[in-house]
Amino acid sequence: MSTQVPETQEAEPEAEEQAPSKGDQRRAERRRKAAAREQERQEEAAERAKEAEDTVELKVFRYDPEVPEKEKPRFDSFHVPFEKGMTVLDALMYARDTYDSSLTFRHSCRQAICGSDALFVNGRQRLGCKTQLSDLDEPVRVEPLPHQEVVKDLVVDMEHFYDQMEAVEPYFQTNELPDGELDEQRQTRENREKIKMSTRCIWCGACMSSCNIAAGDNQYLGPAAINKAYRFAMDEREGEDIKQQRLEIIEQEHGVWRCQTQFSCTEVCPKDIPLTEHIQELKREAVKNNLKFW
Amino acid sequence: MYEHDVIVVGAGGAGLRAAIAAQEEGADVAIVTKLHPVRSHTGAAEGGINAALREGDSWKDHAYDTMKGSDYLGDAPAVETLCKESPRETMQLEHWGMAFSRDEDGRVSQRPFGGLSFPRTTYAGAETGHQLLHTMYEQLVKRGIEVYDEWYATRLAVSDEERPEDRRCHGVVAYDIQSGEIAGFRARKGVVLATGGPGQVYDHTTNAVSNTGDGVAMAYRAGAPIEDMEFIQFHPTTLPSTGVLISEGVRGEGGILYNENGERFMYEHGYANNAGELASRDVVSRAELTEVNQGRGIEDEYVHLDMRHLGEERIIDRLENILHLAEDFEGVDGLEEPMPVKPGQHYAMGGVETDENGETCITGLYAAGECACASVHGANRLGGNALPELIVFGKRAGQHAAGRDLGTARIETGKRGEYEVGEVDTPVQPGEVGGPGDVAADGGTAPDGGATAELTPDECVERAVTDERTRVDALMSREGTNHATIRAKVQKSMTRFVNVFREEDGLKQALRDIREAREAYQDVAVSDPSRTFNTDLIQTIETRNILDLAEAITLGALVRDEFRGAHWRAEHQERKDENWLKHTMLSWNEGTPEVWFRPVILEGEDKTYEPKIRSY
Ligand SMILES: Cc1cc2nc3c(=O)[nH]c(=O)nc-3n(C[C@H](O)[C@H](O)[C@H](O)COP(=O)(O)OP(=O)(O)OC[C@H]3O[C@@H](n4cnc5c(N)ncnc54)[C@H](O)[C@@H]3O)c2cc1C
Numbered sequence: 001m002s003t004q005v006p007e008t009q010e011a012e013p014e015a016e017e018q019a020p021s022k023g024d025q026r027r028a029e030r031r032r033k034a035a036a037r038e039q040e041r042q043e044e045a046a047e048r049a050k051e052a053e054d055t056v057e058l059k060v061f062r063y064d065p066e067v068p069e070k071e072k073p074r075f076d077s078f079h080v081p082f083e084k085g086m087t088v089l090d091a092l093m094y095a096r097d098t099y100d101s102s103l104t105f106r107h108s109c110r111q112a113i114c115g116s117d118a119l120f121v122n123g124r125q126r127l128g129c130k131t132q133l134s135d136l137d138e139p140v141r142v143e144p145l146p147h148q149e150v151v152k153d154l155v156v157d158m159e160h161f162y163d164q165m166e167a168v169e170p171y172f173q174t175n176e177l178p179d180g181e182l183d184e185q186r187q188t189r190e191n192r193e194k195i196k197m198s199t200r201c202i203w204c205g206a207c208m209s210s211c212n213i214a215a216g217d218n219q220y221l222g223p224a225a226i227n228k229a230y231r232f233a234m235d236e237r238e239g240e241d242i243k244q245q246r247l248e249i250i251e252q253e254h255g256v257w258r259c260q261t262q263f264s265c266t267e268v269c270p271k272d273i274p275l276t277e278h279i280q281e282l283k284r285e286a287v288k289n290n291l292k293f294w
Numbered sequence: 295m296y297e298h299d300v301i302v303v304g305a306g307g308a309g310l311r312a313a314i315a316a317q318e319e320g321a322d323v324a325i326v327t328k329l330h331p332v333r334s335h336t337g338a339a340e341g342g343i344n345a346a347l348r349e350g351d352s353w354k355d356h357a358y359d360t361m362k363g364s365d366y367l368g369d370a371p372a373v374e375t376l377c378k379e380s381p382r383e384t385m386q387l388e389h390w391g392m393a394f395s396r397d398e399d400g401r402v403s404q405r406p407f408g409g410l411s412f413p414r415t416t417y418a419g420a421e422t423g424h425q426l427l428h429t430m431y432e433q434l435v436k437r438g439i440e441v442y443d444e445w446y447a448t449r450l451a452v453s454d455e456e457r458p459e460d461r462r463c464h465g466v467v468a469y470d471i472q473s474g475e476i477a478g479f480r481a482r483k484g485v486v487l488a489t490g491g492p493g494q495v496y497d498h499t500t501n502a503v504s505n506t507g508d509g510v511a512m513a514y515r516a517g518a519p520i521e522d523m524e525f526i527q528f529h530p531t532t533l534p535s536t537g538v539l540i541s542e543g544v545r546g547e548g549g550i551l552y553n554e555n556g557e558r559f560m561y562e563h564g565y566a567n568n569a570g571e572l573a574s575r576d577v578v579s580r581a582e583l584t585e586v587n588q589g590r591g592i593e594d595e596y597v598h599l600d601m602r603h604l605g606e607e608r609i610i611d612r613l614e615n616i617l618h619l620a621e622d623f624e625g626v627d628g629l630e631e632p633m634p635v636k637p638g639q640h641y642a643m644g645g646v647e648t649d650e651n652g653e654t655c656i657t658g659l660y661a662a663g664e665c666a667c668a669s670v671h672g673a674n675r676l677g678g679n680a681l682p683e684l685i686v687f688g689k690r691a692g693q694h695a696a697g698r699d700l701g702t703a704r705i706e707t708g709k710r711g712e713y714e715v716g717e718v719d720t721p722v723q724p725g726e727v728g729g730p731g732d733v734a735a736d737g738g739t740a741p742d743g744g745a746t747a748e749l750t751p752d753e754c755v756e757r758a759v760t761d762e763r764t765r766v767d768a769l770m771s772r773e774g775t776n777h778a779t780i781r782a783k784v785q786k787s788m789t790r791f792v793n794v795f796r797e798e799d800g801l802k803q804a805l806r807d808i809r810e811a812r813e814a815y816q817d818v819a820v821s822d823p824s825r826t827f828n829t830d831l832i833q834t835i836e837t838r839n840i841l842d843l844a845e846a847i848t849l850g851a852l853v854r855d856e857f858r859g860a861h862w863r864a865e866h867q868e869r870k871d872e873n874w875l876k877h878t879m880l881s882w883n884e885g886t887p888e889v890w891f892r893p894v895i896l897e898g899e900d901k902t903y904e905p906k907i908r909s910y
């Protein structure tokens with residue numbers, strides 16, 4: 001189905017009223033002007049889309065539990081004039097601002113740091129803002145992240161993801177802070193280098209959505225949370241006892257051992273975090289840890 | 295209705311720090327934020343945090359650099375507080391595990407930054423803000439502080455005594471984005487606004503889409519004066535197509551700017567013969583635009599920033615993130631070619647007037663971070679001075695709101711003590727169009743003068759909730775203009791007329807455009823009928839905030855007929871210390887912006903900062 005450029009709206013006929021008051025007249029006049037402006041805007045948009053040498057077709061997933069026409073999930077097509085450098089997010093914003101202001105998606109930073117616009121684009125988890133349209137085949141299919149409940153259009157419920165992140169005690173813990181409040185805990189450059197990639201996670205949820213195991217086992221901590229555990233377990237500023245405690249968390253039934261090294265998380269992570277490698281390394285640590293005690 | 299001791303609105307660096315501090319004081323605290331905390335724009339900060347940590351450096355030098363950088367419009371008590379407390383607060387982050395870059399000896403690294411007399415910028419690669427935001431959010435999780443995320447605050451619940459100084463803030467009204475519920479949040483002790491900057495007033499900005507200045511606009515309409523709004527910082531190195539920022543760290547590490555003729559123009563055309571590329575941001579931004587205007591720009595639009603000579607190893611070690619940004623958002627490989635850059639809106643020095651404890655003139659209402667103006671940046675912020683502001687003043691605001699005695703503030707707020715009434719000659723009537731109670735806008739304090747002063751705090755919040763429900767119902771049930779058109783129009787006009795270079799005619803044109811947009815806004819309507827995740831509704835309300843702030847920025851720019859810091863005026867090419875060592879204040883008087891002035895405080899703890907020519 002295709003909505004393309006929506007039909008232009010008819011200007012509203014003025015309501016027939018007996019002796020309209022000044023205020024009513026003013027309001028009616030305003031409404032008329034507003035309708036005219038709106039019509040102009042849509043005509044301009046249609047014109048632009050026609051004139052543009054190049055347009056891109058987006059097929060966007062739509063769903064809204066509250067609106068009768070959108071209760072049944074469907075795809076809408078939008079034709080967006082293409083400019084060099086345009087991203088999937090730019091195209092979605094264009095479609096929303098020009099054709100349908102109810103088109104709903106999360107986004108904010110436009111620079112791959114807030115993690116809010118992870119989407120399923122042409123069958124793969126990606127950040128809308130970081131994906132150039134020119135790298136994609138047409139029509140560009142944009143869907144919400146799979147394996148997460150859809151709230152509306154492209155917005156998914158992130159609660160489960162946040163719960164998993166919180167399950168690994170995602171905060172620095174140490175018993176030995178330096179005496180002076182102005183003294184830092186020393187950390188070698190090598191150690192910082194070791195944890196560096198793991199600290200880059202932006203909580204976008206792409207990895208979790210791509211993971212077959214997570215899809216089948218709702219309790220599996222998942223790649224992002226395990227990576228978070230890695231970030232602390234490998235930080236030499238935390239003591240051995242705390243590392244022990246961390247390994248116990250990730251070793252539990254729905255922890256690292258569930259991972260079957262399918263690499264899908266590593267492939268989709270927009271921050272290039274070597275997730276599978278981190279999970280493997282924690283498995284090795286867990287084995288060493290157990291050997292120590294058994 | 296929800297109820298807590300302290301309600302923090304916003305969960306960027308300032309909001310998180312405020313919440314932690316308030317909780318440490320024993321308060322029951324909650325955060326209301328329109329984005330999940332880790333999505334806040336603080337995450338985008340790249341360069342670093344200024345803190346005098348090393349031998350050879352001192353908070354006094356930091357304060358001196360900051361006063362000079364501010365072009366003598368910073369208030370010394372706030373500046374000195376910032377510089378004194380930044381080392382401890384920065385180390386607090388380290389103790390919370392923040393992954394700072396390290397020196398060979400394992401200590402945190404520091405690097406040079408524009409306008410600093412010592413390399414005192416502490417950093418974590420080129421992703422300092424990301425590390426800071428996540429470190430603080432982790433502490434929030436650890437402490438179990440309650441977060442209402444994806445709740446959009448739309449209005450403050452403030453009593454409506456005649457003088458703002460007599461008013462009290464009892465809470466906020468917010469809208470649950472996921473469910474559409476509108477609810478009151480009663481704050482027994484205080485509300486801390488930490489809603490970030492208003493970058494979306496412009497169309498070429500480094501700021502996130504969510505940075506619409508909501509907190510500033512809400513406080514303004516509730517009666518808190520806003521200060522120094524004309525001072526908008528334009529960052530000299532943003533990518534031309536998107537506004538994505540290329541950190542000052544690149545120039546700090548030795549990156550060089552070239553014009554189309556391959557000239558190192560900062561020196562060759564004499565813009566900053568000593569500091570060159572490391573002159574402060576306003577100087578470099580003007581230099582670049584002058585190059586473009588004089589025909590030496592590349593494609594008549596931008597200049598080149600070159601870091602190739604730094605070598606791959608150093609670039610990857612310290613600026614790796616920059617390589618990704620240039621590649622993903624501009625398609626340029628920074629190891630192989632120079633990066634195109636031009637100035638873009640970056641930071642608002644102005645905001646809600648606060649004292650050095652973060653309090654506004656309205657009892658129980660605080661502001662911290664970019665939405666506040668404690669006046670540490672004056673006319674121009676130095677790079678690396680915003681992040682320390684978040685942690686220092688976020689903490690103080692949180693503590694004070696929770697009831698801790700921080701001593702009497704030296705900075706006065708509201709129309710107290712010495713102030714001067716101002717006048718601006720405007721081509722159109724600025725301000726509101728629909729009169730008090732106007733459904734298109736949040737009416738600020740309750741519309742019927744004095745009535746809510748009698749109400750109990752609970753009733754005051756409930757009253758605000760009712761008003762807000764009426765407004766939202768009206769916006770959703772009528773037909774009319776879409777906000778996107780109005781927003782785009784204002785953004786364009788601001789970028790054209792209220793940019794790095796400003797002249798009287800242009801400023802007046804901007805005011806006319808804003809007026810027109812205001813009138814169009816009277817017919818704004820939300821066309822998405824759904825209560826679930828209605829971003830159409832949110833953006834409609836945000837657009838109203840953009841309108842009020844665009845106007846405030848332009849009015850400030852028009853009234854200040856001098857050249858100071860980031861504020862350049864074609865007709866006034868000198869800094870006029872005899873007239874203008876004062877802050878521009880704006881009060882929302884029943885919908886009409888009122889301009890007045892307050893002298894800057896140059897007396898510090900044991901010295902007075904004498905205005906000097908700023909040369910770098
Ligand atoms: C690209 C970039 C790079 C920067 N680099 C540096 C640097 O290197 N060093 C430096 O010192 N400074 C830097 N800055 C400046 C600094 O990062 C910002 O000034 C600072 O992060 C602002 O923090 P904040 O806590 O005030 O607001 P933000 O981080 O913007 O947070 C605002 C919060 O308020 C919430 N919010 C907003 N409106 C509402 C509402 N109506 N209801 C509910 N919640 C709301 C948002 O959800 C968000 O949580 C940089 C800025 C940018 C844009």
Ligand code: SF4
Pocket residue numbers: 200201202203204205206207208223224227268269270271272273275
């Ligand atoms: S690990 Fe990567 S894909 Fe997973 S949430 Fe973090 S940034 Fe996203």
Ligand code: FES
Pocket residue numbers: 107108109110111112113114115116117118127128129130
């Ligand atoms: S918009 Fe922030 S990550 Fe894409």
